[in-house]
Amino acid sequence: MKSEINDSSVQLQQSIQKLNELVANLTASFQPITTIAKDIVKPFEGIAHKVPVESIVSSGSRIAEQIQKETQALQTADMYKNITGTLGTLIRTMDLHQYGLYSREIVELIENGKLERVKQGLYRLPIQAERDSEEKLISQLYPDGVLTLMSALYYYGYIDRLPMAWDIAVSRNTSKSRFNIDYPYVQPHYMEDAHLQYGVSTAVYSDCVLSIFDRDRLICECIKHESKMERETFNKAIISYINDSQKNITNLLDYAKRRNIHKKVRTRMEVWL
Incomplete structure (x- = not known):
């Protein structure tokens, strides 16, 4: 039994080490992700002997999912910033595709009020809509x-x-x-x-x-x-x-x-x- 606990502790410590390495690698480009990852990892430090292996795996999966979501959100925001400065009032779907924005990202921008759908395949920026007659x-x-x-x-x-x-x-x-x-x-x-x-x-x-x-x-x-x-x-x-x-x-x-x-x-x- 003691041997199993020690093995679980070692596995947890290894998982924490890998997560910390991932956080360090992402720090330069994605600061918000660093904060999220550290907040998630922190509660596990020092209690390895109390946490079942299943919980470790589950927590690791949640961390990965949150990191992925945050990464996608930042990438979408970065691509949105690019289109606001280069595209005209009316934006075609193919224009958005050129900036890496596809169905999922387009829906997200519309739901967040950053893009308006004029008709099928045609969009415009709300800030531009306010300025133009x-x-x-x-x-x-x-x-x-x-x-x-x-x-x-x-x-x-x-x-x-x-x-x-x-x-x-x-x-x-x-x-x-x-x-x-x-x-x-x-x-x-x-x-x-x-x-x-x-x-x-x-x-x-x-x-x-x-x-x-x-x-x-x-x-x-x-x-x-x-x-x-x-x-x-x-x-x-x-x-x-x-x-x-x-x-x-x-x-x-x-x-x-x-x-x-x-x-x-x-x-x-x-x-x-």
């Missing part, structure tokens, strides 16, 4: 889109009620999955590529520039989609356009021909003007 996010998500209808009417001051969604004209070949996002809410308007090439201007915001249909093209689109608009909003948009000194009826009629609504627009203009 909604318009800038739109410009990054849909650089090929053009503001139209309610969004464009609001920008030009033709209506004073902030739209609930972003009306964006895009190519009919655009994947619908691009609009599967929770925020901001986007209403896509699909059309032939050729119709995205004329009557396009720029909308200048505080931190970005977006493509937008000019005033004449915008009213042409409103008349084309009149049945989909609220009557009050449509009438207010037309009145605002008529009173706008920057309107160009010649351009409006030209756009109407391209959109196959020339007769309808001409008839309306004769009444309104």
Whole structure:
């Protein structure tokens, strides 16, 4: 019996020695791990003759698990620090992979509030989200889109009620999955590529520039989609356009021909003007 106790004591002392060696090796790079490991090892010192071998093995396993978790947490934090200084507002999954951040680390960052999921495969940093406007996010998500209808009417001051969604004209070949996002809410308007090439201007915001249909093209689109608009909003948009000194009826009629609504627009203009 005494022999078994001595053997257990020797095994414990050897385990403690190995753990201390591990702690010493990790000290330079992972100081938090050193503290944890020492705190765990300390209670066992001096009581080797009282501790069963099974407890020694179990404790050693717990120590290894905690060291592994702490190591992973520090590595994730270090990789996160790298991406905050090098990547832009929107971050793709492949970008995170390049920095060694995969599914487990990504989920951990999201749960800790250090990363926000915009949509499948696309993320952004919360600190960047606080700085950037909604318009800038739109410009990054849909650089090929053009503001139209309610969004464009609001920008030009033709209506004073902030739209609930972003009306964006895009190519009919655009994947619908691009609009599967929770925020901001986007209403896509699909059309032939050729119709995205004329009557396009720029909308200048505080931190970005977006493509937008000019005033004449915008009213042409409103008349084309009149049945989909609220009557009050449509009438207010037309009145605002008529009173706008920057309107160009010649351009409006030209756009109407391209959109196959020339007769309808001409008839309306004769009444309104």
